[in-house]
Amino acid sequence: MTAIQMILTTYHGNCHCGRFRFELTAPEIAEAIICACKLCSKKGYLWLNTAASGTTYTVTRDDDKCLTEYDSAALKDRFCKYCGTGITGLHSAGPLWGQLLVNIRTLQEVNPFTLKCVMPLVSPAPPEDVSTTHRISDEAQHLSSCHCGKVQAELLVPITDLEVKEDNCSSCVRNAYIGVYPTKDQVKIHGREHTFEYLYGRKFNGTAHCKTCGVAVFSNVYGPPLSVFDSLPAERKERVMAVYRKNMALQPLNVRAIDGLDIELLQIKRTDEGTEGYVLPP
Template sequence: MSELEVEKQTYYGNCHCGAFKYSVKLAPINKASRCNCSICTKKGYLFAVPEKPSDFKVEAGEGVLKTYSFGNGIAEHKFCPTCGSGILVEAAKYNILVININTLKHGSFDIDNLEISTTDRVNVDPIYEPFTLSPSDTPEIPEGQKLYTGSCHCQAIKYTLTYPEIKEVRTCNCSFCSRNADMWIYPPIASVDMLDTEKNLTNYLFHPKRAYHGFCSVCGVDVVNRVDLHPTFKAPVRPINVRTIDGLKLDGLDIDKADGWSMESGPYKAYDI
């Protein structure tokens, strides 16, 4: 091995529900990349690129993942249809495969000290256009609040939100939110109108079973946290993943970091190897 070569390590990962499990050989993870295109921003991907696609191995769940593509269809986004975890993006035509390292086992890398670069593709065709809100769906805006619109990527899930100017959001390092890089606000239920698109949500419930995480069954984007659906634990809020809000600049937001990992009652063991 030459001085410039770095010995690869084997990392293990999985979707949240554990239906899909994989291993991947990578150089020690001290840097990663983001993409600011429409789908990557909504999904919160954090990428590492294996030296070759064969360095990625399916350990369990071959054929389980669902595929979403758009535009020219070259890039295929693979996610679990049960829990919504976005695992990888593949462009088989160019022999390219990139891994969302948010889905690696907890502790696989130090995210707080990770060197992260951004690939600028926000203006690459096809340019993403938010949905057009009809006058009949436009709510009254209470004094001191703003009107926001948002959606999953394919726009099967759409909503309006009346809320004060968004300056601070909460992130969470729990086993679920960390996989999607979710960024939450907590508006009252009455402030959110799902515009009759709830039927397109897949609601995923997991331990401690307090919230149904609602993601799009078509594109896999995590949109809303349905804490109000639980039969015993109910809260009068409709948490929204702000990654799905149209035109919101994420970089300038203040971040409140919640330690959901330590709050989970019992260890997360979807992938013990």
């Protein structure tokens, strides 16, 4: 097919909070590039190379210059400093060197769960790609960390003892978030002071991102205010409060941030409900 005959589609992309928006014109997106460098792995990036024939990338909104940059040895990463969504990347090594890459997960019209072909691209990071001082106790089974090492979480039980979930809601799909749900006494977190938190929707949950590299290591559960249960009949209130207390005891972690873990070997419960109800602010 010649360039003249090529059928192009206009896609609309944005960070979750909507401060950064863009349009992408490209052939129909049916596959994504996966890079094996540490930063791409921890952020779960699905890349589209804008150097592909017929592809154009145009920024349509950038409130408060909301994108911040983080340079690893392999990637110059740009993510929203308010909601943590990764938008673009430039690799400094490997076959994608110098090419502007766009995170497919940010596109409204694409469901990553339905991409038919994901092409692995092995682009090993240099040894200095991660400058992390691991702080791990004897009882820890897994260490979860951001890329720069300022934020870490120790999981004190084997991940195989816990349920692992992934969905494609508007927030999780942009963060590539895969959740595991230990209780607070099963987790030790270091570096909370180095995070910014993004709360969305009804603000019952918040995702904590490293201020420096943007990796989401853990989430926080806040739940609804207790006053919402006041009008419930006593028997129902007791049941609902039991669930509430159970949820409030959780300390969710992002599985992608766990070091040395082969995600492909996990049994992940995936829910394909999409982004229904997600509305961008004006």
